[in-house]
Amino acid sequence: MASPYAFRLALQSLSKDFWINLLSMLTIFAGLFIISLSFFIFYNIDAATRNLPEKFSLVVYLEDNLPKEKVDEVIASVRSRREVASVKYISKEDAFRELKATLKNSQYVLEGIDDNPLPDSLEVKLRRDAMGSEPVRKFAETTRKIPGVSEVDYGEKFLSTLHDIRNGMRTAGILLAAILSTGIIFVCYSTVKILFYRRNDEIETFKLLGATKGFVRAPFLIEGAAIGTTGGLTCLIALYLLHHVVILRIGASVPVFKTLLFPANIFLSLPLVGMFLGISGAAIALGRLKY
C-alpha cells in the first residue's frame, strides 16, 4: 500500500515534469483511441453480420414421388439432429406456386412447362451455434446420405466468406490492439525511465537515508497509473464526443449512421485499461533499472 507521501511525490513530479507527462498521456490517448475506434468499427460490423446466419437456411431436396411415410421419416431424421432449429416441408406444388408468384412479371420463363419440374423439399434452419462454415458443410454431407434425399443446397460460398471476414477482422483487431498496447507500455516505460534518471540524485539521497525499494518505486508506479488513467479517460471523452457530436449529427442527414451501436459499457473500462498499461510500463522500467 502506497503511503500518502508517495502520492504527494507523484503529484509533485506530475506538475514538475508537466510537459513530459502530458506528451506521454497524449501518446497513450492516441494509442487507445485507435484501438477503440477499430473496436468500434469491428463491433458494428459484427453486430450487423451477427443476425445474417438466422436468415440462412439449407434446402434438402427429396427424391421424386417419395411416399408420405418416407417423407415423414426423412423429416424425423433431420429434426432429430442436434444442430437443427426448425424444419419446414415444402411440397412440389407449393414450390411451383411460389415460383409462379415470384415470376409473375416474367411469365414467359414458364411458357411451355406443363408438368411441375420441382421436387419436394425441406427448408432447414440451424441453431446459431452450428452456423460455422465447417459444421454446416458436415451437416449437409450427412444429410445427403439419408435415404430419400437427393440433394442438399446451401450458400456455402456466402457462409465461408462471412466466416473468413469475421475471423480476419478479429485477428487484425487482436494484432492491432496487441501492437498498440505494447507501444503504450513502451511509452510509459520510457517516461518513467526518463523521470527516474532526472531524479537520480534525489533517489540516491533517499536510499542513503534508508529508503526501501518500495519507497523509491511507489511514486513512479503511481505516476505511471496516473498517466495511463488520464490517457484512458481522455480517450473515453473523445469517443463520447465523436459518437454524440459527430456520428449522431451526421446520422440526422445520413440515416445509416443512426444505426451504429456505441458499446458504452466496454468503453467505460478505458481508464482502467490505461491505468493497467501505465502501471505495467512503470513496473517494467523499475524492474530493469539498476538502483
Add this chain to the structure above:
Amino acid sequence: MDLDGPMIHFQNVSKEYDNQSALHDITLSVEKGEMAFLTGPSGSGKTTMLKLVYLAEMPDHGSITIAGKEATSLGESGIPLIRRHIGVVFQDFRLLDNRNVFENVALALRIRGIAEREIKTRVADSLKTVNLRHKADSYPRQLSGGEQQRVVIARAVVAEPTVLLADEPTGNLDPETAEGVMRTFKDIHAKGTTILIATHNRELFRNSGKRVFRLNAGNLVGVEVC
C-alpha cells in the same frame, strides 16, 4: 540489532578502487555510546571508511559489523534497515534543493513511515537543537554553508539513530560556526548516540579525551586518546 557489543567493528577490512588500495587490512572497533574521530590527510581513506559503515560501499576483504549485524551478509532488502539506525552528515550535504528545510529534515522520518503529526514535532525539535527553527521554510540555496551543515545534522539526528557518522562536518565553516557544530555533536553524544567523525581538522579533537584513529594511505597507522 545487538546493542551490547561494539557499535562498529572492522575486521581485516580492505577496499580497492580500480586496483588502487583505498583501505588496507583495517581492524578497529567503536564502542556503544563512544564518540571517536577518524583523521588523516586527504585521500587517506576516511570517507571510504564511513561509506563502508553506511553501506554505500562493500569491502573487498574482511568483515564489517554494525550493531552486531554482519554487513557483508546482508541482502539487498537488509541494507535500508541498517541505514535507518545510522545518521549521516555527508561531506557534500546531499540536501534536496527543491524542498525546504522542514521537508529536507522530515524526509528521514517519512522514509521510516512516521506519522505526520509526530514528524512535525520531531522536525521542530531537531531544528531547535541546531538553532534553525526560524529557517524551516527556507530553501537550501537561501542558507549559508554553516546553516546548510546544521540542516544536514538536524536531518541526521531527527530519527534518533544509534550511530551518527559525520564526514568533514566543519570542512567549509569558520572557526566559530565549527565550534557550534561540535557543541551540537557533544549534546547528541550526551544522549548516548555513538558518533564517528571523519576530519583532518586537529582542532576538533585536541584535548577532547576521545579516541582518534589515524589513517594514512589506506592504513590504520595509530589509535590514540587526545
